[in-house]
Amino acid sequence: MIRITPQMVTSSTVRNVNNAFAALERRSNELSSGKSILEPSDNPYGTGKAIDLQSTIDGLSDHKTSIDEAIGWEHTASSALSSIGQVVQKARELTLQATSGVNGKSDLENLAIEVEQLTESAKQDTNVQYAGQYVLSGTLTGTAPYAAGAEDAYHGNEGTISRTIAPGMTIQINQSAATLLGNGQAAEDGKLLDTLRTIAKNMREGTPAALEALDGGDLKNLDANFETLLQMQAQAGGTVDQLQMAESRIEELTTSTTEALGNTQDANYAQVATEYTSDQVAYEAALKAGGSIVQMSLLEFLK
């Protein structure tokens, strides 16, 4: 015969009510936090995975920040390059005007002054900053590439600056102003500053030989400089394209990684809510059954 004692009934009732309540509390925590992993022991492997995935997502967000920064940087550089482009075109017009043969001495002097002003503004144009950094000075971002005035030497370096735009993928974002402007007449490097200074010099001389040089070598040099400028603009544009492509890939990756993270650690609301309801029913049943069985005793029926 199985004997059942009131102590057994009491302890099993308490146990069942506790178990039902613990299950209910667990579901309630899952529902209110939205997470199925509340502590590592709930799912040790899942916790490790969630930590890794969260770090991946944070990393992608870092890359996105870097890309946005790099795009800002490139836009700054591009606008500087297009300003210089206008300078080169203006200089070309002035050079053609000088070689037309109808200019007097003072006309040529005025043209030379104008070219010198253009030279100055080309140097000024390179001194653009993005977030306090000179973008065309190589890694010497605290130094303006060119100083105002007659001194034409490049003050930056050829250091490269890059950004990590995807896991394991870096891209160079800076270009050196010296590639286009060079180190001036003293260096005789045929770069823009050398060319402009030579043009101004030849205008001022105004001799047939000088005008000949203007029409020949100087114009050719100017065109070559313009070609360099176009290449630099193309490179900046290409970098922006690459950055934007990387950005959209980062967004896709972020979406899919976030989804994976959600699958790993987030509670499935439909399922948890259903379980919550059935746990609630179980809890109420345990309470009700316990309440009625504990009251029952032979004493009730003996008089």
Add this chain to the structure above:
Amino acid sequence: MSIPTLQGLQTALSGLLANQEALDVTSNNIANAQTPGYTRQTAVMETNRPLTISSLSPTTGEGARLGTGVGVAEISRIRDSYLDSQYRAESSTLGEASTSAEVLGQVQTSLDEPSSSGLSSQLSAFWTAWNDLANSPSSGAAREGVVTAGKDLANTLKQLSAQVEAASGEATTRYATFTGAKGEVQSDAEQIASLNGQIKLALDAGQQPNELLDRRDQLVDNLSKLANVSVTEHEDGTIALGFGNAAEPLVEGSTVHWPQALTSAAGGQLGALLNLTSATGALAGYKVSLNEVAAGLAASVNALQPETPFFSGTTAASMAVNATAAQIQTGPAGEPGANNLAQSIANLRGGATDQSWSAFVTKVGSDVQSAKQTEAGAQAMVTAVEERRQQVSGVSTDEEMTQMMTFQRGYEASARALTAMDQMLETLIEHTGVVGL
């Protein structure tokens, strides 16, 4: 020989007394229905020695036997000692598992994972700070950001190390409290020893020391939570109690052998505490893992800061940020725009440090999970055995009510027999032989 005239009164009286005693036992059972450790008792009734009455059997001359009523032979405990030993074995397992689960769970809580404030988030924030610095290497704010994130990391590692240390210290203290001079082991053992003596005396005097036996069983149950116990019963009613893997029995007769050395194989809560705090135990392992995370982090970051090491210290407890904001190198000296070093550090994200941390969290989680599963299994076993023990030894009030009715009716019937006997004697004494008067 014929039947003694007043024998019937004696027989009825024995019925009254036996039923009364049985009622007392029942009443005691009901009173103790909810007393922990109480074993239900039953009055074992036996017929009294019969009288041999030869005159009633004239044919054989051997005489007939006439019952002389009932007596209570003993008041016995209803208990199954096999269930006791089973209960104690499971109780040790439960004590061991629940202590492990509790201590490891404490470490797990201090990890604060997964959350937005745990070490993994701080590592992530640290790498982000370096990435921000790589984006604007000359920015003072970005430098300060790196230093702040580094300090947060170092502090958290320090705290984690301290918390593991604290868990280990608490476990050691708990062990000392249990096993110390006024601890549970000593006091339970002394009580058992003294009960051994009292039980022996009572048995020698021919008494049933049921309450003392209950009390002793309860003390042994209690000790079984602390370590494995083995009980050897002696003929004189005393027990020898083996405890954990101590060399000598904890209690032998009325002698207590304590303190004795235990090892992590002792089982129970004490075994778990020794196991957790041992040099090769879980907590020591956690400290090693934390130090590996700290040392790996410091080494990988410092390797990319050739002039001034960013972190000082190579253990979790001694970790600190060494470099000032101005000393942080983003690239070659004298090139404020160079960011190759900062970038390389930012790219350490997801590397060995992150992996060793998430592996550590997974390890702690698995340990807690398996301890909790063992605990749940042991709990279920203890519950089941306890239930079976209750089935045998627990007091059922319904049953006692029925017994009470039985004995009450028995008492009434005996009283009625007494009345009948009395009336018979009245007839004999008052109404016999009055014809001639």
